[in-house]
C-alpha cells in the first residue's frame with residue numbers, strides 16, 4: 001500500500017495511475033549539462049555567473065570559481081560526509097510530542113515553516129545524478145532510502161528584493177535565502193536526530209534524494225499552484241524547500257485546503273506574466289500518474305538565454321502570484337476567510353480579491369532598487385543575433401499575455 005493511501009486527498013493534484021520513481025539524471029539540470037537542450041543553454045549554465053564575483057560566491061557549484069571549488073559553500077555542503085548515529089537510542093513513547101519538539105527545533109535552527117509526512121517512495125529519486133564521494137556515492141548509483149518520515153521545511157526569500165526580478169539583486173537574494181537558513185538547518189536537524197540515536201538524512205543544496213514539492217504538499221505546508229510550485233498560505237511560493245528524512249517515530253500532518261485550487265482556476269496571473277509562455281492557461285494534465293498543472297520546463301529553462309548576463313534565475317511567476325506578497329494582516333485575514341467559505345461560493349469572494357491585488361501591486365509587480373552595488377533600472381536590451389530587427393524590451397516592460405478565448409463551438413450541420 002503506498003504511504004499516501006492513509007492521508008486526506010489534496011485538492012490540487014490527483015493520483016490517477018502508477019507513479020514511476022524518477023531518475024535524478026533525467027531531471028532538467030542534468031539534461032542541460034548533457035547538452036540535451038542545446039549548446040547555448042549548456043554554455044550559459046556553465047558560465048552563468050562568470051562576470052559577477054558576488055553571484056559566483058553565493059550561487060555556483062564551484063565550476064566558475066577561479067579561486068577553486070573550496071570557495072563554493074554549496075559545493076562544500078554537498079560533499080560533507082554524513083555523521084554517524086548515536087549508539088544509545090532515546091525511547092520515544094509519544095510520537096505526537098516528538099513531532100512538536102522536532103518542529104520547534106527546526107524553527108529554532110531557522111525554518112520558517114515545518115510539516116511532517118510519511119516518506120512516499122514515489123518521490124524518492126531512483127538513481128543519483130551526483131554523489132558525496134566521502135560517503136562512497138557515485139553518479140548513477142541506485143538510491144535506497146528506507147526512512148519512514150519526511151520532515152519538510154520552507155525558508156522564505158525577501159519579497160522586496162524578489163520584486164527587483166529579473167536582476168542580480170533578485171538572483172543573490174534567491175541564492176542567499178537558500179543558504180542563510182536551508183543549508184545550516186537541514187544539516188543540524190539531521191545531526192540532532194542522529195544524536196538521539198535514529199538515522200536521518202539531510203536533503204538540501206546539491207545533494208537531494210527526494211522531490212520536495214509533493215512531500216511538502218502532503219505534509220500540509222501548502223498546495224500546488226498553476227505555476228508548478230508549492231504555495232504556502234503566508235509566504236506563497238517564495239519559499240525554498242528542504243527535507244530531512246528519518247525513522248524517528250513521529251506523527252504526520254495532513255494536506256491542507258487553503259483555496260489554491262479555486263484561486264488558480266480564475267487568477268492565471270503567473271500564466272499572463274511568464275515571459276516564455278511556459279505556464280498553462282488551460283486545465284491540468286497527467287504527468288507520471290499525477291493529474292496536476294505542469295509547466296513547460298524546456299521553454300522556462302531556455303528563457304535564461306534572454307538574460308544576457310543581467311540575471312540567472314527567473315522569478316517572475318513567483319513575484320506575480322497573489323499569495324506571495326509581504327506579510328500583512330489583511331493578507332492573512334483574506335486567506336483565513338477564504339478557507340471558511342463553502343466551495344461553490346468561493347469564486348464570488350476570489351474575483352474582487354484578485355482585482356484588489358492587481359490594483360495594489362500591479363499586473364506585473366516590479367521594483368527599482370539599488371542594493372549591494374547593483375541597480376536594476378531597466379536598460380535597453382541589445383540583441384546579439386545577427387540581422388535581428390525585433391524591438392526587444394526588458395521583461396518588466398513587456399505587455400501581459402492574454403487569456404486565450406475558449407475554442408469557438410462548431411455549428412451543428414443540418
Ligand code: B12
Pocket residue numbers: 013022027028029208210211212213214217224227228229230231236237238239240241242287290292293294295297300301312313314315317318
Ligand atoms: C530542475 C529544477 C528547475 C528547472 C525545471 C523546473 C521543473 N519544473 O522541473 C528550472 C530551471 C526551469 C527551474 C525553475 C525554477 N525553479 Co526550480 N527546481 C528544479 C529542481 C532542482 C528539480 C526539479 C525536478 O526534479 N524536475 C523534474 C520533474 C520532477 O518535474 P515535473 O514532472 O515537471 O514536476 C514538477 C512539479 O509538478 C512537482 N511534482 C513532481 N511530481 C509531483 C507529484 C505531486 C503529487 C505533486 C503535488 C507535485 C509534483 O515537482 C517538479 C518540480 O517543480 C527542484 C528541486 C528538486 N529537487 O525537486 C527545484 C525547485 C522545483 N525549483 C524551485 C524554484 C523556486 C524555481 C524558480 C522560481 C527559480 C529558479 N530556480 O529559476 C523557477 C520556477 C519555475 C516554475 N514555475 O516551476 C523550488 C520550488 C519551491 C516551491 N515553493 O515550490 C524547488 C523545489 C527548489 C527548492 N528546493 O526549493 N527549476
Ligand code: SF4
Pocket residue numbers: 227273274275276277278279295299300301303314315316317318
Ligand atoms: S520562472 Fe520565469 S520563465 Fe519560468 S515559468 Fe516562471 S515566469 Fe515563466
Ligand code: SF4
Pocket residue numbers: 225226227263264265267268269270271320321322323
Ligand atoms: S499567480 Fe494565480 S494562477 Fe498562478 S499560481 Fe498564483 S494564484 Fe495560481
